Amino acid sequence: MKLKYLSTALATALCVAAAGTGLAQNSAPPAQKVTATTPAPKLVVMIAVDQFSADLFAEYRGRFTGGLARLASGIVFPSGYQAHGATETCPGHSTILTGNHPAHTGIVANNYFDLSVAREDKRVYCAEDETVAGTTSKSGQYAPSVNHLLVPTLGDLMKARDPKAQVVSVSGKDRSAIMMGGRQADELMWLAPTGLTSYRGTTLSPAAQQASSAIAAAINQPRAALTLPADCTTHDIAIPLDKGATVGTGRMARDAGDFRRFMASPEADGAVLATAAALRQVRKMGEGSGTDLLIVGLAATDYVGHSTGTEGSEMCIQMAGLDRELGDFFARLDATGIDYVVALTADHGGHDLPERNRQNAWPDAQRVDKALNPGAIGKEVAEKLGLPQPLLYGDDGDYHFSKALTAAQRKAALAEILPRLRAHPQIEAVVTRDQLEAHPISKRAPDTWSLLDKLRASYNPQRSGDFIIALKPRVTPIPESGIGYVATHGSVWDYDRRVPILFWRKGLAGFEQPNAVMTVDIMPTLASVIGVPVDANKIDGRCLDLLSGPESSCR
Numbered sequence: 039m040k041l042k043y044l045s046t047a048l049a050t051a052l053c054v055a056a057a058g059t060g061l062a063q064n065s066a067p068p069a070q071k072v073t074a075t076t077p078a079p080k081l082v083v084m085i086a087v088d089q090f091s092a093d094l095f096a097e098y099r100g101r102f103t104g105g106l107a108r109l110a111s112g113i114v115f116p117s118g119y120q121a122h123g124a125t126e127t128c129p130g131h132s133t134i135l136t137g138n139h140p141a142h143t144g145i146v147a148n149n150y151f152d153l154s155v156a157r158e159d160k161r162v163y164c165a166e167d168e169t170v171a172g173t174t175s176k177s178g179q180y181a182p183s184v185n186h187l188l189v190p191t192l193g194d195l196m197k198a199r200d201p202k203a204q205v206v207s208v209s210g211k212d213r214s215a216i217m218m219g220g221r222q223a224d225e226l227m228w229l230a231p232t233g234l235t236s237y238r239g240t241t242l243s244p245a246a247q248q249a250s251s252a253i254a255a256a257i258n259q260p261r262a263a264l265t266l267p268a269d270c271t272t273h274d275i276a277i278p279l280d281k282g283a284t285v286g287t288g289r290m291a292r293d294a295g296d297f298r299r300f301m302a303s304p305e306a307d308g309a310v311l312a313t314a315a316a317l318r319q320v321r322k323m324g325e326g327s328g329t330d331l332l333i334v335g336l337a338a339t340d341y342v343g344h345s346t347g348t349e350g351s352e353m354c355i356q357m358a359g360l361d362r363e364l365g366d367f368f369a370r371l372d373a374t375g376i377d378y379v380v381a382l383t384a385d386h387g388g389h390d391l392p393e394r395n396r397q398n399a400w401p402d403a404q405r406v407d408k409a410l411n412p413g414a415i416g417k418e419v420a421e422k423l424g425l426p427q428p429l430l431y432g433d434d435g436d437y438h439f440s441k442a443l444t445a446a447q448r449k450a451a452l453a454e455i456l457p458r459l460r461a462h463p464q465i466e467a468v469v470t471r472d473q474l475e476a477h478p479i480s481k482r483a484p485d486t487w488s489l490l491d492k493l494r495a496s497y498n499p500q501r502s503g504d505f506i507i508a509l510k511p512r513v514t515p516i517p518e519s520g521i522g523y524v525a526t527h528g529s530v531w532d533y534d535r536r537v538p539i540l541f542w543r544k545g546l547a548g549f550e551q552p553n554a555v556m557t558v559d560i561m562p563t564l565a566s567v568i569g570v571p572v573d574a575n576k577i578d579g580r581c582l583d584l585l586s587g588p589e590s591s592c593r
C-alpha cells in the first residue's frame with residue numbers, strides 16, 4: 039500500500055459537493071516577479087503545523103518533495119521562535135496572528151487557575167467560557183470560546199477595515215482554530231469524532247457539513263498499516279517503554295472509529311486541508327476585490343510527537359504525509375489561478391522521549407521525578423505553618439496560593455516552599471510573581487533571552503500564578519512512559535521554542551535568513567503585504583521584509 043491518505047477520497051467528495059456552485063476560472067497566475075508595486079495578494083493562507091519544531095524541519099528538509107519543498111524554496115527563517123517560556127499549544131497559537139506574546143494575548147497556558155471563578159472547577163481552559171452553567175475545564179465538558187484572547191487577530195483587523203473580507207479558520211484542535219481565527223471569523227471549526235464541530239449553538243455551513251460527513255465516514259473506516267517509506271527505515275527501531283510496550287516502529291493502523299489514532303496520522307491533516315480547500319472554493323475566497331484569509335491548523339504532528347516521540351517510524355511517516363498533503367492542497371490552489379501568499383509556522387517545538395534520547399547519545403535524558411509534587415510540598419508546608427488547605431493550585435509549573443491566605447501567610451508560605459523546590463536536582467529555577475512584575479518584556483532577539491525574559495513573555499498578572507517552576511533541560515514532565523503519551527513540549531528550552539517560519543508566494547524571490555525572528559513577527563509581516571495598517575505600539579512583533587534586495591514589503 040502506498041502512502042495514500044484520506045484526503046484524495048475526501049477531496050474528491052468535497053469537489054463533487056462544490057460542483058455547480060461556481061468554480062473559479064482558471065486564469066494565468068501572475069508570472070512576473072513580485073516587487074514593492076505588485077498589488078496585494080488576493081488570499082492569505084496561514085498554516086500552523088503543531089509541534090513542527092525547527093529540529094524536525096532541519097531533519098526532513100532535504101527529503102521534502104511536496105508542499106514543504108515548495109515552502110522551503112521560498113523565504114525561510116529556520117530560526118523562528120515562539121519566544122516565550124510556556125511553550126504550549128494555546129499560547130503558541132495566540133502569538134501567530136496577533137503579533138503579541140502570551141503576556142499580552144492573555145493566553146498564558148493551555149489551562150490556568152482562576153480562583154475567582156464562580157464554579158467549583160477553578161481550572162480554566164484557554165479557549166472556554168467558564169461562565170456557562172454546567173461546564174468544567176475537562177475535555178468535552180467546556181463551552182469553547184474566544185473570550186480569553188485579549189487582542190485582535192489579523193482577521194479581526196481585516197474585517198474592521200473591510201467587512202467584506204472573508205476569514206475562515208479550520209483546525210485539528212479547537213484552541214488552534216479559535217486563537218488564530220479571532221472574534222470575527224466567518225466560519226471556524228475543528229475536528230471531532232463526529233467530523234467537524236464549532237462553538238456550541240452554531241451550525242456548520244452546508245459545505246462544512248458535507249466535509250464533516252465525509253470526515254466522519256473516514257474515521258469510521260478501519261485503516262490498514264501504512265507501508266514505511268524507504269527513507270524511513272533508519273527510524274524504524276523499537277524503543278521499550280514500561281509494561282512491555284514499545285514505540286518507534288508504528289505503521290498507523292487503527293480500528294474503525296478510533297479518533298485518537300485518526301488524529302495521530304496524516305489523515306487528520308488531510309481532512310483539515312481538504313475542508314479548507316472546499317470552503318475556499320464554495321465561498322470564492324480570493325476571487326473578490328479585496329484579500330481574504332484562510333487559516334489552517336494541522337494537529338497531527340503534535341499527536342504523533344506526544345504518542346510516539348519525534349524520531350521514530352511514526353514521525354517519519356507523518357512528515358512524508360504532511361509534505362504530500364500540503365502539496366495536494368497547494369496544487370488545488372494553483373489550479374484556481376488566485377494570487378495567494380502562504381505563511382507556515384508551528385505553535386511550539388518538541389522534544390523526543392527520554393528512552394530514545396538515552397539510546398541516541400543523550401544518556402542524561404530523564405523523566406520528571408514522581409516525588410517532585412508541588413501539591414504534596416504545599417500540604418507539608420501548610421501543616422508545618424498551620425495554614426488552610428489546599429494551599430496551592432496549579433499545574434504545568436504555574437502555581438497559585440489559595441485566596442484564603444493573608445499577605446503575611448502567603449509570604450511565609452513562599453519562604454518555606456521556594457527553598458524546598460529550588461533544592462530539587464531537576465529544577466532549574468523557581469521564579470516569583472514579584473520577579474516577573476519587575477522585569478520588562480525583552481526587546482532583544484529571542485535567541486539571546488534569559489530564563490526570566492522567556493517566562494516574562496508568557497506572564498500575565500491577571501492569569502499567571504504566584505510562582506513558576508522551570509525544569510532543567512531534557513527533563514520530560516511526564517513521570518511514566520505510559521502508552522499514548524510519552525513525549526511532550528512546554529519547557530523554556532530551545533527545542534520547544536524554535537520553529538521554522540516560512541513564506542511563499544508565486545513570483546516572490548526566495549531567500550534564507552538564519553538570524554532569529556519570532557512568530558509574533560508573522561502578523562505585522564502579512565498585514566504589511568496586504569496593506570492592513572497595524573499600530574506598532576500595540577504589538578510585540580515587527581514586520582519582516584519579504585523582498586530580497588533594496589525594496590521592502592514593510593510599509
Ligand SMILES: [Zn+2]
Pocket residue numbers: 089127340344527
Ligand atoms: Zn502538544
